[in-house]
Structures are given as structure tokens and as C-alpha cells.
Amino acid sequence: MDNIMNPLLGGITIGVASSILFLGIGRISGISSILAHLLNRPTKIDVWKYFFLFGLLAGGILATIFYPGKNSFVLENSLTEIIVAGLLVGFGTRLGSGCTSGHGVCGISRLSKRSIVATMIFMAFGILTVSIKGVF
Amino acid sequence: MALNLISLISGTLFSIGLILSGMTNPKKVIGFLDIFGEWDYSLAFVMVGAILVNFLVFKFLKKEKPVCGNGFSLPTKSSLDWKLITGSALFGIGWGIVGICPGPGIVNLTSLSSEFIIFVGSMMAGMFIFKLSGIK
Secondary structure, eight states: OHHHHHHHHHHHHHHHHHHHHHHHHSOOOOHHHHHHGGGSOOOGGGHHHHHHHHHHHHHHHHHHHHSTTTTOOOOOSOHHHHHHHHHHHHHHHHHTTOOIIIIIIIIHHTTOHHHHHHHHHHHHHHHHHHHHHHHO | OHHHHHHHHHHHHHHHHHHHHTTTOHHHHHHHHOTTSSOOGGGHHHHHHHHHHHHHIIIIIOOSSOSSSSSOOOOOOOOOOHHHHHHHHHHHHHHHHHSOOHHHHHHHGGGTOHHHHHHHHHHHHHHHHHHHHTOO
16 A cells, blocks of 8 residues: 555646646646647747746756655666657657647546547557567 | 746646656656566556546536636547557657656656756657658
8 A cells, every 4th residue: 555655646746737737727738749849939829838847847856955866767778778769759749649648647537539549559558568678 | 927827836746746656767667567577556546646636627627718818728639540549659669668758758857867868858859850740
């Protein structure tokens, strides 16, 4: 039971955060879509996205200050793996219109058929990749 | 201004939720995806918590209009096309390789580790390649 408390509380916090964005300004907290806007010329209507991204960084900075060690992780991957994974995540989330936050959290909560299918697919391919990697 | 403040608060809280839940820890995420190995199921409760809150909010607290702004902006597509399926599969593979999805990637930038900077840089490059591809 102990090990599920933090995931559950963290999940509830994520839910509250995305509800604030939705009820507050009517937008979905799909992080890959928000991030992709950095590639577009800034427009007035998208300014909230910069503030949201800045908030993500602010949370990380707060955690580093108040809980040192809780925000420093290492990737156990080669440089090539990191780059390939980054390219796949970036391209894939744009082609599939979302990631864990947009499809997995917001979409499923709205019972969107597309998001439920997308989540099942990226979970399945994630599981498959980890299993195949484990063999080598 | 209120719009931006709401986004900043939402982003910060979202980030804290990700850190608290364990989603920013690549080792933990890979353990969650490793269902055929030593499966760490605890991260499933992140989705339980986040979806529960969002589902209740969408169902019971949604008003005519958000507190700020003109209205709700929700995805309108409902068809399951090749893009959704292929994109989600590619994203799942990338996620399985490193154990980091877009939100946690951004949060982990604050540890100033070169690995995460390279990962997020590659992710942006993947998004840029998608943009250049002209796929709509």
C-alpha cells in the first residue's frame, strides 16, 4: 500500500492541475501539443502556453530547492538511444496528436474513443519495447 | 493576465504532481512498463488519481464557459485514422527506450543534466521534422 500513496497523490495533483486549466481557461493540458507551439511564431492567443511550460519548469526548480535529490535522475541509455527516443517521442506525439497527458489523462477522462485507443497503443508499444530491450 | 496566471499555476502544480507521482523517474517508468519482468504496478495509480479527478470535473463541474476566455477548446476529431495509430506506436517505442514522456522530459530539464537537454532537444527536432513533413 505504501508504494501507491505517492503515485495516487501525484495523480490527484495532476488531475487538479489539469482541471484548473480546463475550468479556468477552457484548455486541455496536452503537453506535447503545448510544447510544439514553441516551433511556431508566437501569437497573442498562445501566450498562456509559455506560462504553462514555465510552470512545468518552476515546479522542477521548487522540487530541487525544497526536496534536493528528488529531482535528479539519470538515463541509463547511450547517446544514440536518447536521440532516437527523443525523435520518436517528438514525431510520434505530433502524428498521434498527443501524449500521456493529452490522451492518457485528459482524453480518457472525457471518454474520447481516440484517446482511449491512443493510450492503449502507446502503452502496448512501450511494454513491447521494454520487454525486447530486456532480452538483449 | 488572469489567463496567464491560471496557466502558470496549473503548469507548476502539474509539474509537482509528476515529480511526486514518480513519473519523472525514468527507472520507475521502465519498471511500470516491464510487465513481463519485475513489474512495478504502482504508477498505474497516477492514472487512476488523475483520471478520477478529471472525470468528475468534466462530468459535474463543467459550466457554460470557463472562468476566463471565451469558451472551451476541445478536440473535435473522432475517427481512428492511421496517424493516430502510427504516431502513438512511435511514441510508445520512444517512451519505452528512455522511460520519459514529454512532461517529465521538460521537468527534468531543471536538473540541468545534459542527457535530458539532449532528449528534449531531440524531441523538439522530431516535432520539427513532423512540421516539415507537411502531414496535416
